[in-house]
Amino acid sequence: MEEKELFVQGNEACALGAISAGCRFFAGYPITPSTEIAEIMSKKLPTVGGHFVQMEDEISAVGAIIGASWAGQKVVTATSGPGVSLMQENIGYAAITETPIVVINMQRGSPSTGQPTRSAQADMMQARWGSHGDYEIIALAPSSVQECFDYTIKAFNLAEQYRVPVLVMADEIVGHMREKITIPSEIEVVPRTMPEKVDNYLPFDADDNSTTPMPAFAEGFNVHITGLTHDERGYPSTDDPDVHTKLVTRLCNKILSKRNEMALIETEFLDDADTIVISYGIPSRSALTAVKQAREKGLKVGYIKLGIVWPFPEEKLLELTANASRIIIPELNLGQIYLEVDRVLGKHAKVELISKIGGALHTPDEILSKILEE
Template sequence: MLCTVVCQMSRSDPKLALSQEVIVCPARVFLLELIPLDAKNVASAATIAPKGLSPETSRVTLARWHLKNANNVTCVSIVAPTLHWRCVTMTRSRFLQGNEACALGGIAAGALFFAGYPISPATEIAELCSNLLPPKGGIYIQMEDELASLAAVVGASLSGMKAFTATSGPGFSLMQENIGFAIMSEVPCVIVNVQRFGLGTGIATQPGQSDVMAARWGTHGDHSIIALVPASVQECFDLTIEAFNLAERFRSPVVVLIDAIIAHLRETVRIPEQVNKIERIRPSGPIEGFQPYAPEENLVPVLPNYGDEYILRVTGLVHDQYGYSSANPDVGGQLVGRLIDKIELYSHELPEPEYTGPEDPDVVVISYGISARSALSAAQRGGRQGLSIGVLKLKTIWPFPEQAVTRTCARASLVVVVEMNKGQVLREVKAAGITRAIGLNRTDIRVIMPGEIISFVKERCSCAGS
């Protein structure tokens, strides 16, 4: 078993270093991999001091340890106060910030490329990637703007690296150009949008959930897109992995919409021994006459990477199955239709919403992100007060899980959509046929508190009763 440990002697401000730490481990030590270790091996590892490491080492030093007979998967962090290395903690769980979990999720999913532009409140994702990717042979690059960031991500993905970027509202607006391009040219990639408050430049450090429609319709032209919404730090990890897998499965960009609260919240994350990774399928068959954009039965083409013997022709223009641009109306119509159908017809493969509550609730609350945490708490507390509240917590927000919503709401007398915007998901719930749905909305940077949801529900229930 090969294990890789990096010790970074940071010259930077300790506070800054702390903000970048990965787990319950000292500021100056970054753990690169989850290391299968058992107690015996930890003991033996502790006795190995890497050669040539001096306290003056201001940059980075890498030591590789060969550990045999490893079976239990744990992770270990190492303190290097001087040259004496010792293990301080072994745990399978890590206390992480949402943004950190997102970066680690991406890396666990196999991402080797991150291009981004600094923006609050998403910066921790870039910072962590800048530390963790280079030693893995990956690339972190800070581009000149968000347009270029997503462009570089798309380029890297086409050359075969799993790639992602992270931004917030204003940067997300700039990325719309190349989100549309990536959809059109079927490039797998992940865009994390840590939503902050407001339109324009809003309030940079404060939370919002108001980019839901921007994720769906932000880029011009008819299209479909996949967007996931984590409601916990654990889900930041899990759904970022899922996002990478879906990007490969559907050959499409996938958006992860985190809100600034979940992004900065610290919670315990369980990191599994092995994550389920979907690797890119490579073409087979004759090289001559190869049609990169000829779809398989599931409507998704199997594209080669640049550098493969199979020639890849990519364009954002309407293109035929060879990848040549075309102005033929049939080619254009079929392409746009397929790009939508390949996702919409297979949306049952996307993460299902989670229902929590009584079997036949009076009230269904539909929510996501931090608001869903409030809703779950309100439902539990409301239950103790005699209210029958069920919560449908979304994981996939696009394509909108209409069926699950209509099924869950079918018999509820009250349907409330709780979200920190003016009713972006509410519109979808209504469009799904639940026209009686009402919204509990906030757009003032304040989180919608559980107590607020209970009062809201009580008020509506008593009205209905009287």
């Protein structure tokens, strides 16, 4: 395929990224501001031999993509706050059954119906903790239309690699704005590997901190997949504390133990920085402008952008900020990832939040004034 340049919306870039990653199944339910993804998938999927289905609600959309994933497809759904809330039970099911799925959340003002057409980053904690129980997911936060494309592909690859739900935590601004994107001629895609058929095949016999190759239905493996606590055979084992401990610990550690390895961090001006602005998603755009303006004023300010927010790259961040005494984090919420940054970096640096809600993005001035406060 030849390299291509397009001028598209973030939503469209997500849809194109999904198809480029090999996704041939979408199930979803319309919701502002992610509806364009469903619309584009409904148009494009039939042209590449794929299936689109508009489900009756969001929880069934996740049910359908999990079913399709076990049939052997790479799958995605797209939604926003109210929809993500409805999806939670089945996201937990995907986590415990180790089903690769991708969920795109175009975050909007919340709680409840909130501000359908305005931006927010207030679902970041829900992304990690939204379903009940101890489990881990992966969450990426694109800050540009190009990243909507790139991170969606990355999300599919991570979902396959770790057999885990991956959330693309975008927002209304990046979903609706248009920019040029480059679709490269070669796209790296992680294919699934079919397990070997052996006697007494054990579908969930994984080492600590890892997972197993995922079988497909209708291949003769006769696997039993259940949301109940299960043993290596996949069979329910709901009374044995050891089985539960082993399973849930592994589900968490297969992600947490790779948090630095999979980190997706961009940095600028860190060398001599004593103040560092850490951001993710769309406020990164304002943050970078503000950091550049601060540098023009001769201030030693650095910039860190987290592409992957969950799992939180603790040790990587400690290393990058070791010489900083002040950390500033702008977020479109009342302080969510701030809590995590403070937990990890608060011992050696003063961590300050620039919270903004209401729908608009931080202006570079708002971040710059904070930088100048000290």
